[in-house]
Amino acid sequence: MTAIVFNHATVRERADMLSFLHLSAERGIDTVSIWGDEITKVGEANALAALRDHGMKVSGYNRIGPFVPEYLGRAEAELERAARFGADHVFLFTGGLTEGERGLTAARWRAEDQIGRLLEMARRIGVKLAIEPLHPMLAGDRSVITSLTSANDLCEALGPGIGVVVDVYHLWWDERLEAEIMRAGRAGRLLGFHVNDWLLPTRHLLTDRGMMGDGIIDLPSIEGMMRRAGFRGAIEIEIFSTDWWARDPAELMDVAIARCQGLFSDLVYERAAQAVQLL
Amino acid sequence: MTAIVFNHATVRERADMLSFLHLSAERGIDTVSIWGDEITKVGEANALAALRDHGMKVSGYNRIGPFVPEYLGRAEAELERAARFGADHVFLFTGGLTEGERGLTAARWRAEDQIGRLLEMARRIGVKLAIEPLHPMLAGDRSVITSLTSANDLCEALGPGIGVVVDVYHLWWDERLEAEIMRAGRAGRLLGFHVNDWLLPTRHLLTDRGMMGDGIIDLPSIEGMMRRAGFRGAIEIEIFSTDWWARDPAELMDVAIARCQGLFSDLVYERAAQAVQLL
Structure with missing residues (x-):
């Protein structure tokens, strides 16, 4: 695996999955994180063929959820598709409250119960589940899972086959972050590390994330925690931003790679020679 | 103290401090939370006279901060003004990062150090400080203080004269909320309870709070925690909302009171007979 992985969401507004794979390959990147709905758009056979042609692996598969009442019945097919794509892990997306519901207590119990059932399926199918706590x-x-503490607690209760993904955007503010990264590392359950940045001001709750270096997150410090906790995986670039989505995807990816090279001292990234041949 | 307190911020766009006091008195409310900048607008002597004429007390005084480098020099005058208004407690507003700074570690150390110095002043002057953790x-x-856990930790380290305010908007999502409210209650440091609501969707990070009952916070449940923790104070209504700021302040206050009466079973509120005479 190269040291950098792009999540397709970062360029999805202007690059379908086939273009995204091509753009990644051009940059010597051999691993990607993908989305089920984007596979559907280009057709599963085409998506699988493109991955094979580029010799590319899949890190994260987005996503299982939201856990609406009728969802569990469809989850098995989604997990099986993630397995066909050889995904290292599948993101769980719990969704929020049901209509008219108030408070998180019941929703959290419900999500935990559903994750337990999904884990049984995932073990049978042979894919790992990943809990990515989102911002409060x-x-x-x-x-409804908004801290790495909750995610660790849940993984601990459920046993093997499930781990956590640390996204700096969602967790950077948490005073428990370092302790909980270490806790996840000791249990061998750090599955991914997503980078982007928190902008000041932030104008939208969903689509105003920053490019690494443009915001106020201490990215090298959090990478240090991940490495000290034993995480050897790639740095995954995932930026939900109307501003960046409007830019040329190739330019965005080049900027993101350069920013990562500037910020993460341990990063080993070289634009592979064979990548040039794909241009 | 009546069971309901209004924070002036809730109506400040269309009611200056004098109008706000009049509107509160009309509704039989005998305690308010006030803002230093709003006192300045109407003149301190006028503000003090209006409070006296209405026989009204002050719960919270907003605010000490943000803690920019030159701030501590001005803090003493602000604390003294809070004391002249007989405020029960003064809100600390740490502010965020300094220009170019990344991550919260240094900023948190700085804020804790500054709060320690402010507490020495506040003890001398005879006002209580209140830490209100804000949303992450x-x-x-x-x-830079974003959890009741941090606020409790800090109060514990600093000793008497400082407590916490629980605002549902900032803390409703935290799985530690009940435990930390109980912890604060055991230490006798619950100084205030602010209500409003979290809207879905939330369109702005600062000014899109909801009226109680319009959002997804389980308000009766959090009030229950406060009461079980021994909090006997008033329910303070504090809504930062461009939508509600545009409405008639009297109407807003009546709606807010009615919502509180519907949501909080223990609420004792009666529009006092003498209030009508003020109309």
């Missing part, structure tokens, strides 16, 4: 500002509508 | 989405620019 998204607790009502996107994820 | 405001960590970068408004408060």
Whole structure:
């Protein structure tokens, strides 16, 4: 695996999955994180063929959820598709409250119960599940798991086959972050590390994330925690931003790679020679 | 103290401090939370006279901060003014990062150090300080204290004269909320309870709070925690909302009171007979 992985969401507004794979390959990147709905758009056979042609692996598969009542019935097919794409892990997306519901207590119990059932399926199918705690500002509508503490607690209760993904955007503010990264590392459950940045001001709760270096997150410090906790995986670039989505995807990816090279001292990234042949 | 307190911020766009006091008195409310800048607008002598004429007390005084480098020099005068207004407690507003700074570690150390110095002043002057943890989405620019856990830790380290205010908007999502409210209650440091609501969707990080009952916070449940923790104070209504600021302040206050009566079973509120005479 190269040291950098792009999540397709970063360029999805202007690059379909086939273009995204091509752009990644051009940059010597051999691993990507992908989205089920984007596979559907280009057709699964085409998506699989493109991955094979580029010799590319899949890190994260987005996503299982939201956990609406009828969802569990469809989850098995989604997990099987993630397995066909050889995904290292599948993101769980709990969703938020049900209509008219108030408070998170019941929703959290429900999500934990559903994750337990999904884990049984995932073990049978042979894919790992990943809990990515989202920012507390998204607790009502996107994820009822809003801290790495909760994610670690849940993984501990459930046993093997499930781990966590640390996204700096969602967790940078948490005074427990270092301790919880270490805790996840000791248990061998750090599955991914997503980078982007928190802008000041932030104008939108969902689509105003920053390019690494443009915001106020101490990215090298959090990378240091991940490395000290034993995480050897790639740095995954995932930026949800209307501003960056409007830019040329190739330019965006080049800027992102350069920023990572400037910020992460341990980063080993070389634009592979064979990548040039794909141009 | 009546069971309901209004924070002037709730109506400040269309009611200056004198109008706000009149509107409160009309509704039989005998305690308010006030703002230093609003006192300045109407003149301190006028503000003090109006409070006296209405026989009204002050709960919270907003605010000490942000803690920019030159701030501590001005803090003493602000604390003294809070004392002249007989405020029960003074809100600390740490502010966020300094220009170019990344991550919260240094900013948190700085804020803790400054709060320690402010507490010495406040003890001398005879006012209580209140830490109100703000939502993690405001960590970068408004408060580096984003959990009741941190606030409790800090109060514990600093000793008497400082407590916490629980605002449902900032803390409703935290899985530690009940435990930390109980911890604060055991230490006798629950100084205030602010209500409003979290709307879905939330369109702005600062000015899109909801009226109680319009959002997804389980308000009766959090009030229950406060009461079980021994909090006997008033319910303070504090809504930062461009939508509600545009409405008639009297109407807003009546709606807010009615919502509180519907949501909080223990609430004792009666529009006092003498209030009508003020109309």
